[in-house]
Amino acid sequence: MGKLYGYAGKILRVNLTNQKIIIENLNEKYARDYIGGRGIIARIAWDELKPGVDPFSPDNKLIFMTGPLTGILSPGSGRTALGGIAPQVYPRPWFTRSNSGGRFGPELKYCGFDGIIIEGASEKPVYLWIHDERQADILDAENLWGMDTFTTQRELAKIHGSETISIAIGPAGERLARIATINSGSGNAFGQGGFGAVMGSKKLKAIAVTSKRNAKEVNETGILEVADPKRLFKLWQKTLKLLQGGKAIPEEHLPTSYDGVEIKYPRKFHACTHACPGLCSRGRFIWSSFMWKDLPSKVFHVNESGTTMCIGPYFMGFETEAAAPAHVKWSLEFADGLVVKNLSDKLGINQWDFIGGIALAMFLCRCKGLKTEKDLGLDCPINPNDPNFWAKMLYMAAYRQGIGDYIAEGTARAAEKLGIPDELVPHVTCGYTEHGAGRGVWGFFEYPYWIVGALLWATDNRDPFADTGHTYPRIIYGTHYVGPLKPEQLKNLVRRLWGTEEAIAEGYEGKVAPAIWMQNRGCLTSSLPTDDYCFPIVASSFTEDGFGDPSLEAQLYAAVTGIEYTAEQLDKIGERIFNLERAIAVREGRTRKDDERVIPFFKRPNWTRRVTLDEEKFKKLLDEYYKARGWDPETGWPLKEKLLELGLDYVANELYKKRY
Incomplete structure (x- = not known):
């Protein structure tokens, strides 16, 4: 098939049961047909x-x-992708994905590997050390077991050198918390899915990678080569112009307050991922990946440093929308909030599930007077304005103490055990909490936009907004690197992308096209990979018409690999990946009934205009979606002819031969 530019060409397979390590060749057909990352996974x-594998089984x-x-x-x-049977999924665990930024993936490539497959389980704590050119060892981790993720990373850097980049689990993962994360650095994590608990079940404390080469040196060795470096550099410049206008972000863009709390501390931009071109939100918001240094916490009596990413700043403050079931508001002094945020990273706890899930449910419940602290098994007041309350809850969850044993199981399971009414629990479906659904921490997401969100949630196998749905609010609200678009710019943009202005208009019409397009493109984002906060670049504040360049992924892929695909051809590969994931779900027993489990959540009034889902119209919208996808509207299965069209013959033969 010719040289595989852009790939290291090897996969590391590690069996923890028999302690064997095998280096395998990357399947070149997989690379061509599924690109990498999420697709090859x-x-x-x-x-x-x-089907039927328990998440904690070897x-x-x-x-x-x-x-x-x-x-x-x-x-x-x-970014680096991760897949497996996820313990966070509810009511029955199934295959899904997660991903993380940081430097772990690039350093893994510099050591000569495209990926790692971990299987089996060790009898005692171990960690995996990958180093030099395609070398790996399974080493004893008895002395690391029990440490938090920050301490573990520091210890591994002491042992193997300061160049070492590690991913590690904390106490939550060791105790098989279903919301346990795998962390790297101060704020990067494989956050969703509970994969930290899978590492814990395998007694795998960490994976450390030590490469002393940079990208240029690796290219010179031949381990990792680019087909057209000059073209790649020009595309880098083009990307910077679309995202930043090709200029440095001025100091006056930096926020001076958050939730009414003055930010008086120095900070600097910190990219959450290798080769970041975007600097999220151009510094307009506090979650723009800042690095903070030596902030003095009056409550905890420490000087705290770290990053703020994603939902992490919600530890500092949050307020529900006007039409929420109850008014919940909290505000911590910024330095105290950073200590709490770092604590969740150290313990290895999914912040999205913790803040936006069970904690928010408990606060709503308490505000409505439905549950007392005693009812919930707490020996302290429920006070979100007290940093010590947050710290105590995190410790209890990580060490499975008291009510923490329930919290460690994830929002859906915890709320069920605690008897919190469904209408106050921001659990959308399959164990994941509200994101892009207008009834939780994204309560601002208005009708009709959450109709597209409902389609994404119904047909994915996890929270879809972490790696798929960001494009939609980005153009509607002007988030991330895009400033608010003019009304005419927005209308023209959605017509060019999805063929109709109805994609963002009132009502249920026109919502299928953006959902399918984002799902297919989301598969590519996690397979190439590119950062979904930046890509696809559908809009820009630095072009006259506000339009970006959605074909950039195809251009970058061609510059790196030498393989010329149009954007439409790459989207077809994204469609193949999404249908393969759907087939895995079908093999695990998924049907249309599982898709429709989102309906009760969306029939609650949304938190801005109190609009509820019209069940009959939504079911018709699902019919339209299935037909557009080439799926059976009755079962939700991909039709055999669609699978064959996408080159998934082996899938079609198994599904329709065995009739799962």
Whole structure:
């Protein structure tokens, strides 16, 4: 098939049961057909993860995978994908995905590997050390077991050198908390899915990577080569112009307050991923990946440093929308909030599930007078304005103490055990809490926009907004790197992207096209990879018409690999990946009934205009979605002819032969 530019060409397979390490060749057909990252993970999962595997069984696998753009100076290309049977999923765990930014993926490529497959389980704590050129060892981790993620990373850097980049689990993962994360650095994490608990079940404390080469040196060795470096550099410049206007972000853009609390501390921009071109929100918001240094916490009596990303700043403050079931508001002094945020990272706890899930549910419940502290098994007041309350809850969850044993199980299971009414629990479906659904921490997301969100939630196997749905609010509200678009710019943009202004208009019409487009493109984002906060660049504040360049992913892929695909051809590969993931779900027993489990959540009034989902119209919208996808509207299965069209013959043969 010719040279595989952009790939290291090897996968590391580690069996923890028999302590064997095997270096395998990357399947070149998989690379061509599924790109990398999320796509190749799905292909391996189809081959190796059979239905009914328990997430904590040695038969479960952790599949870490980079893509052809990883480790190369391709914009926003530092993310790493992960897949396996996820313990967070409710009511029955199934295969899904997670991903993380940071430097782990690039350093893995510099050591000569595109991915790692972890299988089996060790009898005692171990960690995996990957180093030099394609070398790996399973080492004893008895002395690391019990440490938090920050301390673990520091210890591994002492042992193997300051160049070492690690991912690690904390006490939550060791105790098999279903919301346990796998962390790297101060704020990067494989956050969703509970994969930290899978590592804990395998007694795998960490994976450390030590590469002493940079991207240029790796290219010179031949381990990792780019087909057209000059073209790649020009595309980097083009990306910067679309995202930042090709200029430095002025100091006056930096926020001076958050939730009414003055920010009087120095900070600097901190990219959450390798080769970041975007600097999220151009500094307009506090969650723009800032690095904070030596903030004095009056409550905890420490000087705290760290980053603020994603939902992390919600530890500092949050307020529900006007039409929420109850008014909840909290505000911590910024330094105290940073200590609490770092504590959740150290313990290895999913912040999205903790803040936006069970904590918010408890606060709503308490505000409505439905549950007292005693009812919830607490020996302290429920006071979100007290940093010590947050710290205590995090410790209890990580160490499974008292009510923390329930919280460690995730919002859906915890709320069920605590008897919190469903209408106050921001659980959308399959164990994941509100995100892009207008009834929780994203309560601002208005009708009709959450109709598209409902379609994404109904047909994905996890929270879809973490890696798929960001494009939609980005153009509507002017978030991330895009300033608010003019009304005419927005209308023209959605017509060019999705063929109709109805994609953002009142009503249920026109909502299928953006949902399918974002799902297909989201598969590519996590397979190439590119950072979904930046890509696809559908809009720009620095072009006359507000339009970006959605074909940039195809151009970057061509510059790195030498393979010329149009944007439409790449989207077809995204469609293949999404249908393969759907087939895995079908093999695990998923049907249309599972998709419709989102309906009760969306029938609650949303938190701005109190609009509720019209069940009959939404079911018709699902019919339209299934037909557009080439799926059976009755069962939600991909039709055999669609699978064959996408080159998924092996899937069609198994599904329709065995009739799962």
